[in-house]
Amino acid sequence: MKILVFIIILFLFNYINGFNLPTGYGIGFVDPNAKCLNYIGDSNDQPLCNNRFQNKGDKIYTTINSQIESQLNIIKSFQSITFLQDQCKDLLFAQFGICDIYLAPCIETLPMITPLKNISLPQRFCKSACVRMVSNCPRLAIEMDCSNPLLFPEIGTFYDLSPYGFTQNNGTYAVPCSDPTNFFNQVASNSSFIEICPSPLLLKNSSDPRYESKRGYTYLPPSNCVLNCPVPNYSKQKWDQLLTMSKILSTISFILSLYNVLTFGIINKKISDPHKCTCFFSGSIALVNLCDIITFGIGYEELLCPEPGRSAKQQYDPVCGLTGALFHLGITYCVLWSMTMGLVLYTSVKRQKWFKFNHFLIGNTTFTMISVIIAAATSKFEAGLGSIECWIRDRWYAICLFWIPCGIALLIGSLCIISVIHEIYKTSKKSISNRNDLLSRELKPLLIVFFISGSFLYLFIFFFDIERNFGGYRSDVEDYVLCLLNGDNQECFTTGPSYVPYFLFYLVIRWFGIIFFIFYGTSNVARKIWNQTFILKKFYSSLKTSPLSSPKNSDSQKHNDSKTNINNTILNENNDKYLKENKAIELESIKTN
Structure with a gap:
């Protein structure tokens, strides 16, 4: 926002001092910290803009620490157009354009032009190239306003270099815009569209037999991105x-x-x-x-x-x-x-x-x-x-x-x-x-x-x-x-x-x-079934012969024996028939005693 306000003030200042901005030009802000530097290159596991710069030596306008941030912005843009392949045409050119926008070509003034110091200046993306991208993919218009001359000039951009000793044209210096069209036409046959899937989606080659959908991969058309497993329906x-x-x-x-x-x-x-x-x-x-x-x-x-x-x-x-x-x-x-x-x-x-x-x-x-x-x-x-x-x-x-x-x-x-x-x-x-x-x-x-x-x-x-x-x-x-x-x-x-x-x-x-x-x-039925097992019968038999159950006199002996026989008989019952028989035995035993 500060830069935009500064540009507006600068534009009004130049206009008041008698400089009329020619048609097709925009006006730019000079960043004293930016320089023409070599591109740090793509990472080994993610191709981006290697071999997509039209200026020799891959000199780009950047600060020392801003290239990584520019790469992150390029990755987000590539992720977006990965899912636009069925809606847009000429997306390969769009990727060249995205690299050109975020990693702008750079020119450096000569010492005799700016005697105080060399100045690095960016080449803004040409309006004609921007229009080509948006016309082939209208969804890109959400992020790109090709009518903005500050970002997308038709011919070039004027920069105020008077603070650095430049005196011609009231201290303004013109830099032509960057149009990668000719360069793209030369190298397009040797380039391929780069798909990038946002995490946690994974990129697989659906044409590779190892990654066919019938093997269990769920692709998200029109991309080669696959859903993660298990599917993230919930946290x-x-x-x-x-x-x-x-x-x-x-x-x-x-x-x-x-x-x-x-x-x-x-x-x-x-x-x-x-x-x-x-x-x-x-x-x-x-x-x-x-x-x-x-x-x-x-x-x-x-x-x-x-x-x-x-x-x-x-x-x-x-x-x-x-x-x-x-x-x-x-x-x-x-x-x-x-x-x-x-x-x-x-x-x-x-x-x-x-x-x-x-x-x-x-x-x-x-x-x-x-x-x-x-x-x-x-x-x-x-x-x-x-x-x-x-x-x-x-x-x-x-x-x-x-x-x-x-x-x-x-x-x-x-x-x-x-x-x-x-x-x-x-x-x-x-x-x-x-x-x-x-x-x-x-x-x-x-x-x-x-x-x-x-x-x-x-x-x-x-x-x-x-x-x-x-x-x-x-x-x-x-x-x-x-x-x-x-x-x-x-x-x-x-x-x-x-x-x-x-x-x-x-x-x-x-x-x-x-x-x-x-x-x-x-249930009672389950307990009765278990009571009939050999193990529980053996257990109840051991209780019968236990010293703790020894009688103190013959009368109590007879009573306890009778009671034990009754209990054992009840434990062995399986149905109503057995219950009736056991009751008869019990009555007969009591009469005997």
Whole structure:
């Protein structure tokens, strides 16, 4: 601002003293600290203006410390026009012009012209060259006002050198403007357009087979800039919160799911159909959690982002394919067994048996394996842009192999819940005691099926909401790029789903094992199953022979033996039949004593 005021004052001073500024000239300010110096050159990792100066010797008008600042301005300008390649023509000439503007050619006065000292003066960029740049790329007009004669003169610039002993033309000295057009026409064939991507975007050569988009690089057309991995939808703090939640819940859910499988499927001596459903559902959840354990064991970024700017793909990253297949196997199996639980619950309430359990087992397993094989054979497992696991990212494959079956399963499960509620309502009209008996017997299965169906319904709605807004997310990437060009990249984020629903989406997938343990793993049935195990029987037997339980007299001995037999019998009960038998034994033992 001070320089501009000084130029205006100088212009008025010269005009008052009888000097009329010729048409096509501007007036310039002499910086006594600036000199004609050699260009320091581009850095090794970032080409800029090397071989783009038309004056021999690369002498530029600069101060000792201003070249680095000029290079930073050139980098910002190159970053901007990198994303204008589909909107502008002749951008290579624009880059020559940008170098000429920020690193202006320099001329030095001879001693006899300015006897006090040599003066270095810049050659301002010619208006004709400025007009060529703006006409070929109108977006540049935002930063360049070609009508300003102080910055873009038509012919040249006058400088007041009277303070340095120059007396001709009232002490004014004319410097012709700089037009790189002729020089550009000579060297353009040997020059190439320089793309620069603002951090954290990375520059890759899309024509190089090593960096093809099918390998997991997400390019931002029309440039060769790729999004960083993971995609910056949220701050690092929020990503860390999401990953920490995943690590903790997946580990807990995995352990508790294995506990349910062990309880209801391995040590259980009498496995009912609901127990089988619990066992298979818990096993499928354990598979989903196992994928998380493998992922954070390797490292989320190491597995999901194996190279800078590249997300993992099945055909190039086998571990991603493995975890993706396990995740799909587990989550699909989980959906199908939740549907099966609803059907088993309904048939239990109706006291009917429509299918054998083996039919469910064969059907669920067959469909799940077919869907996994199709996805794996077509290499559809990948990390994607904003996810924390490998899975199917192709929209139509995901819809056909998972979300349509998921929707059908949700519909069947919902109908079963509605039917069970209807049966309870009909029973309550006949007898309150029958209703209470039905509720006490079926309330827990009803709640768990309702909870699971509701959770999957949320996942279903969230997925299709993302699909509905996906086009908007992609179009808003332009705003993200503008933010990177204009501000601090720490405050710039791509547009994606809101963080809280996104966090809840991954939370829901990982809480099934915990919820199932709360409903089933802590139930009386689970405790009875464990009480039948050899280890606990041995433990109770050791309590019987412990010195602490030794009798003081024969009467107390008989009483304690009888009491111990009763307790052991109760611990071995498995169902209502056993309870009745144990009560008979207890009565008989009391009579004997």
